[in-house]
Amino acid sequence: MNPEVNAQVVLRPASGSAAAPGEPVTAENVDRFAASKDAIQDASRWLRQMGVSVGPGGPTSISIQCDKAVFERIFGTSLEAAGSVVGAYYRAARPIRVPDELRPFVSEVVLAEPPALFP
Numbered sequence: 001m002n003p004e005v006n007a008q009v010v011l012r013p014a015s016g017s018a019a020a021p022g023e024p025v026t027a028e029n030v031d032r033f034a035a036s037k038d039a040i041q042d043a044s045r046w047l048r049q050m051g052v053s054v055g056p057g058g059p060t061s062i063s064i065q066c067d068k069a070v071f072e073r074i075f076g077t078s079l080e081a082a083g084s085v086v087g088a089y090y091r092a093a094r095p096i097r098v099p100d101e102l103r104p105f106v107s108e109v110v111l112a113e114p115p116a117l118f119p
Contacts, residue, residue: 005071005079005090006112009043009062011035011105018107025060034059035105043105050074074099075109082113089113 014036019025025033044054044062051070055063068090072078076097079090089112096109 003068004065005068006063006065007071008110008112009047009064009102009106010108010110011039011043011061012107013060014039030059039105043102046101047074079111087114 012035013033015032015034017032019033040057040062044057047054047062047064052064052066052074055065057063066074068079076099077095078093080093082089082091091113092111096111098106098109
């Protein structure tokens with residue numbers, strides 16, 4: 001299995017307003033949930049310093065990729081290999097912990113999983 005981990009780092013909204021459970025972020029309300037440019041830059045900088053590749057970001061999250069061992073060390077978890085008809089991926093065996101250095105900017109980190117396909 002590829003030791004690279006792909007995840008989304010969900011940023012805290014600059015407004016302090018979080019989406020209600022089940023409330024989608026849309027073009028009409030994205031400004032309410034967008035992170036500040038400083039938060040995006042600070043979180044990205046810290047992640048890069050820790051050995052993480054930071055990919056494209058949007059107003060609410062940053063895409064990251066790193067080695068499995070790096071992810072486990074930074075986010076205080078252990079990862080288990082999983083698979084589907086689409087491909088292999090990782091699942092967290094323990095909850096993913098946002099490091100203290102990222103807490104001002106980041107609300108959660110979500111591992112990327114392949115889509116569920118139906119026969």
